[in-house]
Amino acid sequence: MSKADKVPPDRLRELVDTILAAFDERVDGWQIAGRAYTSRFHFDRLVSAGLGEAPAAFRRRLLLERAAWRLTQGCSVTDAGWEAAYNSTEAFSRAFRRAYGRPPSAFGRVRADFRLPARNGVHFHPPAGMFLSDRTTTETDMDLTERLLDHDLWLTGRLLDSARELTAEQLDREIRPGHTVLDFDGPEPSVRRMLERLVWTKEVWTAAIAGRALPDGGDDSVEALRARWARAGAEFRALAADVDRRRAWDDTFIDALCDPPQSFTLGGVITHVLTFSAYRRQVLTEALAAVGCHDVPPACPMEWERGQLAERPLTSDQLRGLGEAG
Incomplete structure (x- = not known):
């Protein structure tokens, strides 16, 4: 990534939030970019630089992950495909098979992991949230x-x-x-x-x-x-x-x-x-x-950590705190 392509963490978070806010709406990339007050070209370039994944692919993957999870909960293929923004069961089945290597009708029976490979570590988290798997190694990592x-x-x-x-x-x-x-x-x-x-x-x-x-x-x-x-x-x-x-x-x-x-x-x-x-x-x-x-300070470790993160700006690689979005 060139220096010019680096995205400030706050701005990247705004762009990702815009994508997640439209998660259940049938909108296209132009409309999402418009909500971020930027052009489609500029929006795609910034998100791709920050996430290592184009915004359309990012949204489509999360929708497929949610659909896969819904299938394991007994959801029908038709309903899962509609919720994933596919207009036909056939189109959803083709996309699902390409992503998971098996048809959606079989996925619910095997109860496999619904998360798809992603370098940025951002995944759907049931029932309606986001999960960040941080696989990076830095001097500030904590066990x-x-x-x-x-x-x-x-x-x-x-x-x-x-x-x-x-x-x-x-x-x-x-x-x-x-x-x-x-x-x-x-x-x-x-x-x-x-x-x-x-x-x-x-x-x-x-x-x-x-x-x-x-x-x-x-x-x-x-x-x-x-x-x-x-x-x-x-x-x-x-x-x-x-x-x-x-x-x-x-x-x-x-x-x-x-x-x-x-x-x-x-x-x-x-x-x-x-x-x-x-x-x-x-x-x-x-x-x-x-x-x-x-x-009296809060005793909850989550509140303490939230305060620590507020004092330490997010990096575009880690996107800490993204799990609160959505």
Whole structure:
């Protein structure tokens, strides 16, 4: 692709949205281009450069994918063809056989994958959405472990920041009397205690994996907890990333400070910490709101990721966020 052909991500998203908005309408390429306020030639050139697929072929493929999925759900060949914008069953059957290597009448019986090959990774997603399969490899790619770790690091920090606006009375009020997450951690009835346990858990398990003496805790003021979290959260994140890099999830260590001594795998520990951290964070968001905190961050990872994507512009190769379209 030449420099002149590169499409700004925002503009490409607008063009793709225009195609998807006309998904169920019987319109031609000229009409779709007109809705994007551009000529047919310019529209086709921009979309082809950004997607690696001409707009007509892109729309036709998605319609065929939806038709194939509908066939697996018991839809008739006639109805599937009409929904895919074919004026005759014969034309639909010819196009379907060319794409899938079998007639539509047989596709519903075998229940094969309805997705057709596409370099851009954009596919129909049942029942009426879009799916982006990102097969690119970049320095910013994240696997599931990294995503969970980054969300945990961000949200715990935001919860601590939110607690700064609370008074001592609000921090120590027993919102959930007797609330206990794990017996050996003791009760966590107040916001302060919930925050302290969230931080302390990272400190304890980081020390256990690193082979250091277990911490005694420390100052539980919000400012002190924020400083403790800056150290413990970052260290735990780096430690888990190193385990992932070395594929050392099944490596085992024995914690002799337990009574009796116990053995743990690195993967088991990290999974344990993230699981109970997620639960504690959810409870904390509710507790903060209950004591009158006005700046409670969303606990949902999807909302966090949406915010991250907004700060990192989309690339025309990846088209992240396209799954929300349609």
